[in-house]
Amino acid sequence: MRAVLCKAYGPPESLVVEDIPDPAPGPGEVVLSVKAASVNFPDVLIIENKYQTKPPLPFSPGGEAAGVVEQVHPSVALVRSGDRVMAITGYGAFAEKVVVPADRLVSIPAGMDDITAGAFLFTYATSDHAVRDRGELKAGDTLLVLGAAGGVGLAAVEIGKAVGATVIACASSDDKLAVCREHGADATINYATEDLRERLKQLTGDRGVDVVLDPVGGRFSEPALRSMAWRGRFVVVGFAAGDIPRIPLNLPLLKGCSIVGAFLGAWMKREPERFADSTRQLLQWYDEGRLKPHIDRTYPLERAAEAISYMAGRRVKGKIVVTTS
16 A cells, blocks of 8 residues: 655655555454555654654654545444545555554534535544633633634634634634634634734724634733633633744733643543544534534645645635545
């Protein structure tokens, strides 16, 4: 099979595409024939040895995939060969085949195509864990989304609207903000040209926001935290800006607010029942037309390095998908 390989840590251009032996499933596992796999920001980090997960070299990046079950270990009873499924793989999805634990598989709805399925689970599950589980967002709340045009950000915008919240989307360009409005944002802030705190005061009547979703980090985290409402929840998702902020701890004291983290991989392992409930809700919202993944562009497997470079350049609106055919 063909696979994108990271043989030594480095930038995307150091990746290679090679033929390697087909994998075989172990106990509790299946082999998934990959049709589509999307690029997520952890793919940028994992190939440079900057991510929490550190697979042994060589490995294939790619944290989620959609395809068809090709081979099932005899110990697996709930999945059959030929089933259409999607899965959060952690890594390994940028290949024609990947081994996945059977308990990570989610059936693809009949009306969902492979590219959409390959771009669905990672970002929507991350955002749902962050917004509803850790952020406790409810109808009538105000949700502020930083980096709102990215995959996690756009998913949070849609989930916020599905819950019944008012959603304020922040991004670095007007074209990104236009996409946010297309996906339901009630108000937008271009934090490259506008003062974030002043604009939030205007939009909220100086009340502040109830929940902040922050997958970006960097210089906008602190002003967003300073814009919290009383008893607000600031949810840390990631640091796409590259810098991990150092937050003055007097701010949670003065605001009576909470700072909480949302780490999808740990949540899936530690609380699989909650993850399963989240997935069921997300697929129901998809069936109702409330969630619509925005596909920025697609790349063939041979150009997966270009796809990761595009992600690293922070130009993505929604998702990028790598296809195997």
